[in-house]
Amino acid sequence: MPRVGVFICQCGTNIAKTVDTAKVAAEAGKLPFVAHSDTYVYMCSSAGQQKIEDAIREHKLDSIVVSACTPQMHQKTFEGCADRAGLNRYMSTLANIREQCSYVHKDGELATQKALELTAMAVAKAARDEPLFQSEAPINRKALIVGGGVAGIQAALDIAEAGYEVVVVEKSPSIGGRMSQFDKTFPTLDCSACILTPKMVEAYQNPNIRLLTYSEVAEIGGFVGNFNVKIRKRARSVDEVKCTGCGTCWEKCPQKKIPSEYDEQLGPRTAIYVPFPQAVPLVPVIDREHCTKFLKDRCGLCQKVCPADAVDYTQEDEIIEDTFGAVVVATGFDVWDHTDYGEYGAGKIPDVVSGIQFERMLNLSGPTHGKVLRPSDGKEAKTVVFVQCAGSRDDQHGYSYCSKVCCMYTAKHAILLREKCPDAEAYVFYIDIRATGKGYEEFIRDAQRKYGAQYIRGRVSRMFQHGDKVRVFGVDTLGGGQVKIDADLVVLATAIEPRDDAKALSQLLGIGCDNNGFFNEAHPKLAPVDTMSAGIYIAGAAQFARDIPDTVAMASATAAKVVGLFSKEKLLSEPSVATCDLNLCSGCMACHVTCPYDAIEMTEYNDRAARLTRMVASVNENLCHGCGACSGTCRSGAMTLRAFTDNQIEAQIEALCEFVPAK
Amino acid sequence: MAEQQSVEAPAEAPAPASEWRPTLLAYLCNWCSYAGANLAGASRMPYDASIRVIRVPCSGRVDPLMIYKAFERGADGVLVGGCHLGDCHYAEGNYACQGRMALVKAMLAAAGIDEKRFRLEWISASEGSIFQAVVNEMSEQLRELGPFGLE
Numbered sequence: 159m160p161r162v163g164v165f166i167c168q169c170g171t172n173i174a175k176t177v178d179t180a181k182v183a184a185e186a187g188k189l190p191f192v193a194h195s196d197t198y199v200y201m202c203s204s205a206g207q208q209k210i211e212d213a214i215r216e217h218k219l220d221s222i223v224v225s226a227c228t229p230q231m232h233q234k235t236f237e238g239c240a241d242r243a244g245l246n247r248y249m250s251t252l253a254n255i256r257e258q259c260s261y262v263h264k265d266g267e268l269a270t271q272k273a274l275e276l277t278a279m280a281v282a283k284a285a286r287d288e289p290l291f292q293s294e295a296p297i298n299r300k301a302l303i304v305g306g307g308v309a310g311i312q313a314a315l316d317i318a319e320a321g322y323e324v325v326v327v328e329k330s331p332s333i334g335g336r337m338s339q340f341d342k343t344f345p346t347l348d349c350s351a352c353i354l355t356p357k358m359v360e361a362y363q364n365p366n367i368r369l370l371t372y373s374e375v376a377e378i379g380g381f382v383g384n385f386n387v388k389i390r391k392r393a394r395s396v397d398e399v400k401c402t403g404c405g406t407c408w409e410k411c412p413q414k415k416i417p418s419e420y421d422e423q424l425g426p427r428t429a430i431y432v433p434f435p436q437a438v439p440l441v442p443v444i445d446r447e448h449c450t451k452f453l454k455d456r457c458g459l460c461q462k463v464c465p466a467d468a469v470d471y472t473q474e475d476e477i478i479e480d481t482f483g484a485v486v487v488a489t490g491f492d493v494w495d496h497t498d499y500g501e502y503g504a505g506k507i508p509d510v511v512s513g514i515q516f517e518r519m520l521n522l523s524g525p526t527h528g529k530v531l532r533p534s535d536g537k538e539a540k541t542v543v544f545v546q547c548a549g550s551r552d553d554q555h556g557y558s559y560c561s562k563v564c565c566m567y568t569a570k571h572a573i574l575l576r577e578k579c580p581d582a583e584a585y586v587f588y589i590d591i592r593a594t595g596k597g598y599e600e601f602i603r604d605a606q607r608k609y610g611a612q613y614i615r616g617r618v619s620r621m622f623q624h625g626d627k628v629r630v631f632g633v634d635t636l637g638g639g640q641v642k643i644d645a646d647l648v649v650l651a652t653a654i655e656p657r658d659d660a661k662a663l664s665q666l667l668g669i670g671c672d673n674n675g676f677f678n679e680a681h682p683k684l685a686p687v688d689t690m691s692a693g694i695y696i697a698g699a700a701q702f703a704r705d706i707p708d709t710v711a712m713a714s715a716t717a718a719k720v721v722g723l724f725s726k727e728k729l730l731s732e733p734s735v736a737t738c739d740l741n742l743c744s745g746c747m748a749c750h751v752t753c754p755y756d757a758i759e760m761t762e763y764n765d766r767a768a769r770l771t772r773m774v775a776s777v778n779e780n781l782c783h784g785c786g787a788c789s790g791t792c793r794s795g796a797m798t799l800r801a802f803t804d805n806q807i808e809a810q811i812e813a814l815c816e817f818v819p820a821k
Numbered sequence: 822m823a824e825q826q827s828v829e830a831p832a833e834a835p836a837p838a839s840e841w842r843p844t845l846l847a848y849l850c851n852w853c854s855y856a857g858a859n860l861a862g863a864s865r866m867p868y869d870a871s872i873r874v875i876r877v878p879c880s881g882r883v884d885p886l887m888i889y890k891a892f893e894r895g896a897d898g899v900l901v902g903g904c905h906l907g908d909c910h911y912a913e914g915n916y917a918c919q920g921r922m923a924l925v926k927a928m929l930a931a932a933g934i935d936e937k938r939f940r941l942e943w944i945s946a947s948e949g950s951i952f953q954a955v956v957n958e959m960s961e962q963l964r965e966l967g968p969f970g971l972e
Contacts, residue, residue, distance in 0.1 A: 228859045229876070230851075257862030258874055262953075268842075268870040275873055670912070678912075690912050734878070752881070754912040785911035786882030790921065802877055807887055810875050811846065815894035818844050 160285045161193035163219040164277060165210055166255075167201035167226035173260040174199075176269040182225065182255075186277050191285040193217050201226050207239050214243035221249035221284040225277045227256040246289030248733055248801060253280035275817050282813035283806045290733040290800055293779045297383040299724045302327065302482040304375055304663070307335020308354060308706060309488035309698030309713040311361050316717030318366035322724050325480065326361065327389055328371045330419075332437035333358055335490050336699075339420065339514060341521040341528075343706060344570040345601035351436060358438040372443055376477065378485070378666055381780045382693025383729045385482045393473040395444035396430070400468035403440030407460035407469060408432065416448045418525070422515040424533060425525025430460045430469070435523060444469075484693045484720040487677060488713060489663065491699035494549035494556050494653035501620040502548065502650060508534040509628050509645075510621065512548075512652040513567055520574050530575055530582070532647055535626065539646035542575055543630050544568045544586040545618045549653035551589060556653045557674055562703040564651035565592045569602050571649060572611035584611040585643055587618050587632050595705065614641055621648060654703035668756045669694055676702050687715045690754060692781070695719050734801040735782040736789060740765075742796035743774040749788035749797050750775060757781035758788060843897040843963035845872045845956070848887065850880045852910035853945050854902025860949035868953045869960035872900070879903070880941075881914025885925045888939065892929075897969040898938045898959055902952070905943040915943065937962045938969060 164186045168174035179197040187195040194217040198206050201224055210222060222245070224236045229252040241247035255273040263269040301317050303310045306328030314324045326333065337343075338358075340350035361367050370391055377388040396407075411428035418427040420434050427433075429449040432442045450457035451471060461469040493514050497505030509532050511519075522528040530539045546564050549556025565588065572584040586605075591613075593599045605611045616633040623629075627644040634641050656675035657663075664671045669689040670678040677696045680688035687695050695716035698709035738749075740763050750758045763774040775797065777788075786799035795804060849855040855876050861868065877883060880903025888899050901922060903915040922941040929939055940959055944952050 228855075228862075230856065230859065254859075254874070254876075257859040259862075261862040261865055262867050263870045264867060265870065272870055272873070279873065279875070752913075752917050754914065783911055785879040785914045786877065787879060787911065787914045787917045790882045790884045791917060792884075799878070799882060802882060804884065804886070807875060807877075808890055811887070811891050811894050811896070814844065814846065814873050815891075815896060818895040819841075 160191055160220040161218060162191045162281050162284050163210070163213050163217060163222045164189075164192055164195040164281060165201050165213070165222065165224045166195070166197040166273075166277070167206070167224065168197060168199045169226065169256055169260075170199060173226070173256050173273075176260045176263060176266050177255060177273045178266065178270045179273075181270055182274045182277060185274050186281065189278055189281050192281055193219060202232050202235050207235070210236065210239040211243040214240065214245060219245070221245065221251070221287045223251050223253060223277060223280040223284045225253040225255045225273060225280065228252070228254045228258070248290040249284070249287050251280045251284040251287065253277045271817075275814055278813045278816070279810040282809035286803070286806045286809055287801070292730040292733050295381075295383050295729040295731070295780050297724060297726060297729055298481045298483040299323070300325070300480070300482050301484045301486060301720050301724075302375075302385065302387055302480075303486045303488060305335065305488035305490055305698075305700065306333030306369065306371065307488060307490045307698065308337040308357070309490070309709045310335070310486070311357050312710050312713035313486045313488060313697055313717045313720075314361055314367050315357065315364065316714050317720050318364045320717075320721040320724075322366065322721065324367045325389075325482070326367060326369050327373050327375055328369065329374055330433060331372045331394070331441075331443045332433050332439070333361065333369060333371060334434070334436075334438065337706060338434060338436070339422070340517055341524070342570060342574060344566040345595070345597040347570070347573070355436045358436070362438045369439065370478070371439060375663070375666060380481070381778060382691075382723070383483045383780070385485055385693065387480055387482055389478040389480070391476040391478055393475050394441065395446070395469065395471055395473050396442055397468040397470050398439060398441050400466045401441045402466050402468075403432075404465060406463050406465060408442055410459050410463045412457065412459065413448055413450060416445065421518045421525045422512070424511075424515055424518055444471075484695065484723055485667065486695050486697055486713075486716045486720065487663070487667065487669070487689075487700055488697040488716075489657050489660065489700045491654045491703065492657050494655045496548055496650050496652050499548065499555050502545070502618070503621055503623075503628075507621065507623050507628055507648075508532075509539075510648040510650065512650050513564065513571065514652070516571055516649045517567075520571070520578070528578065530578060530647065537646070538579065540579070540581065541583045541643065541645045542585070542647045542649060543618075543628075543643055543645040544571060544584065544649045544651065546586065546588045546651045547617075548650035549655075550651075557655065559674060559703070560592060561651075561654040562592070563654065563705045566595075566598055566601065566705065568649075568651045569605035569611070572605045573609045576609040576611065584609075585645075586611055586613045588613060588615060589617065595707065616641070654699060657700070660700065667691065667694055669696070676700065687712055687719060691756070693723065729780065731779045732782060732784045734784040734799065735779045736777045736784070736786065736797055736799050738775050738777055739796045739798065740774050742794045744794050744796070745773040745775065746793060747775060748791050748793060752787045752791045754785065754787065755781050755783055757783075841968065843871045843960060843968070844895065845869075845898045845900060845960055845963060846891045846896040847872055847874045847900040847902060848877050848880070848883045849874050849902040850904060850910075850914075851876055851878050853904035853908065854880075854942070854952065856946035857902070857944040857948045857952045860946060861952045864949050866949055866953040868956040871960045871963065872956050879909065879911050879914035880918035881909075881911065883918055883921070885921055885928070888925050889928075892934065892938075892969060895969070897966075898940075898963045900955065900959060901941045902944045903941075905945055908945065935966055937966060
């Protein structure tokens with residue numbers, strides 16, 4: 159029979175003022191299993207702790223109950239007593255007779271009785287305590303970064319800097335992401351490429367970083383410290399080692415009219431191409447859906463002209479398998495497709511473009527070589543209307559959230575427009591201006607005062623083709639009245655939205671998405687870069703609309719998390735985890751459905767001396783967080799949460815009900 | 822959800838020792854409701870002394886049997902407290918709890934047990950006053966109903 163020791167704390171007078179601690183100690187001494195009981199003025203003091211340790215040794219106690227304050231305060235303290243006295247540290251239970259008794263009940267008699275009952279319940283639990291152990295797992299000190307935009311690059315550089323290996327998986331042919339598409343950055347008007355490309359090259363040259371471009375995560379299994387990942391490296395049709403990036407192939411390629419993804423469909427690219435001149439790696443890919451060689455088995459010009467003999471039409475997709483200790487997901491964002499917006503022309507008016515398209519137009523290496531030209535006729539645009547919140551803060555079209563960056567980039571667009579063509583007019587329709595970063599408000603004012611952008615507070619109700627102009631109807635809610643502008647070009651500040659494959663990736667990784675499809679952080683305030691899956695972190699606009707400083711800060715935060723994880727010698731699991739009694743488990747897998755961590759899987763079990771093989775639930779202790787949802791769900795009572803077993807909870811109920819007077 | 826009450830609001834019933842006191846058993850999740858109860862304590866918000874708390878990691882841990890068992894053994898009322906929906910420390914445990922407790926309510930009704938004897942509440946770690954109000958209200962209701970099993 160287990161021997162339980164009971165220690166009633168007086169907490170100075172905090173408890174003793176209302177609870178008769180001597181009486182509780184005396185009464186507790188009569189309870190089943192109790193081999194020793196005592197009271198002391200401060201159990202948490204070193205003298206108090208020594209008392210407990212001495213009593214454990216002297217009375218050969220198997221577990222202890224300390225009736226004191228909340229376990230959230232001193233659970234660890236008294237676990238330490240058990241540990242030092244040679245018990246398993248988890249053979250210790252606190253009964254909360256301060257916050258939930260002496261502090262809230264003034265009647266001494268009632269409070270004393272309640273303290274005794276709470277102590278009795280704790281004794282009933284403690285008598286059924288079993289030693290808990292944390293399982294250990296090794297850590298594979300190599301990080302996987304999904305997404306090679308500025309977030310992925312920053313995280314990779316930081317982790318590599320700390321001395322760990324990193325693999326960056328990027329879907330497109332080059333790293334750089336969205337930031338590489340931008341012309342200038344707010345609020346400083348730094349050239350985006352000037353601050354990004356050095357980082358891209360640094361990542362390329364860092365011996366700890368391996369870049370896998372034109373690649374995707376195909377499969378992921380395992381758990382923190384030990385993720386088993388399959389990466390699909392798509393056939394590039396160009397040998398990355400042989401290629402020198404000389405450019406002969408894409409100059410000669412006869413397919414010259416494929417809409418460029420990088421230029422947001424405004425400009426053309428070839429079938430063998432690099433997305434942009436500063437691409438890293440500077441190795442082209444063949445777009446097999448447009449290449450004549452692959453479509454009709456003709457041409458083959460690129461292979462003929464390649465001086466390095468690098469073009470290889472027979473290349474196939476390659477699956478790379480590797481094990482990683484941690485994963486950073488930095489897959490970025492898409493922009494909302496405004497063809498849903500009938501009032502704004504449903505994408506059918508050629509001179510209505512999205513913000514990111516305008517960004518490409520402003521860029522010197524872009525489709526219009528930095529000139530603001532109308533897509534319809536190539537004439538210079540003199541009157542440009544900017545419409546903010548296109549698809550943001552809009553329950554009818556798009557999303558109800560604010561996309562956070564549009565106020566700022568629209569101001570930037572207006573400034574750049576006026577810089578490039580000082581005689582152009584810039585009109586900005588806005589609902590509110592949200593300029594909350596360092597230097598942001600000043601930047602908006604510059605756009606208005608220094609650059610003369612005309613801000614009109616109100617929404618645009620509709621726009622349509624009117625001759626060669628786009629007629630824009632809106633309302634000016636400050637000045638009053640309707641506004642009509644015949645514009646050469648309309649730029650929609652289209653909403654930031656999750657990547658279209660974010661949902662699929664979230665299911666692959668076992669991290670959730672919010673209602674809008676952005677990846678879920680573990681806690682909105684206290685764990686903004688963690689996910690519910692230990693060892694998987696999120697950075698940048700994959701979590702929500704972010705500007706560049708926030709994105710970089712988040713990326714460095716994930717790197718700190720990864721490096722912190724890698725600096726541990728080994729991984730210790732939660733001590734109080736779920737466990738399944740295979741004899742009772744019916745294999746219904748209701749637990750698997752309930753588990754928020756995907757910690758329960760179905761395995762084979764050889765029952766009845768191996769005469770019957772059946773499927774049962776099995777808990778991965780490294781993934782289990784100890785919430786107990788599975789044991790609450792289990793229909794056959796097979797699933798148990800250690801330290802909160804059915805047996806222990808029932809014992810507490812029974813101990814309490816011993817005190818209920820007979821009816 | 823109970824109305825929020827002020828700190829000075831009704832203290833525990835001035836119960837003479839002889840008066841019957843209900844036994845209210847509460848399962849509180851570690852992260853929100855248990856912490857809310859602690860806040861009520863740390864803020865010295867007095868409430869009825871009939872409540873006895875069993876701490877569970879998450880309201881999702883609460884098995885319907887734990888509620889039936891409590892009534893079977895003689896508890897007069899059962900309270901289950903969890904984090905507000907969307908705030909669960911384990912993301913979804915309280916949703917699992919919500920579904921199960923709907924079943925419990927139906928079962929208790931089928932067994933003829935007054936619905937006031939069982940309650941599910943979302944109480945956050947900052948809602949000490951709501952915890953106080955819920956305990957007081959439920960204890961009062963249990964007093965009106967009398968000992969369980971005699972109705």
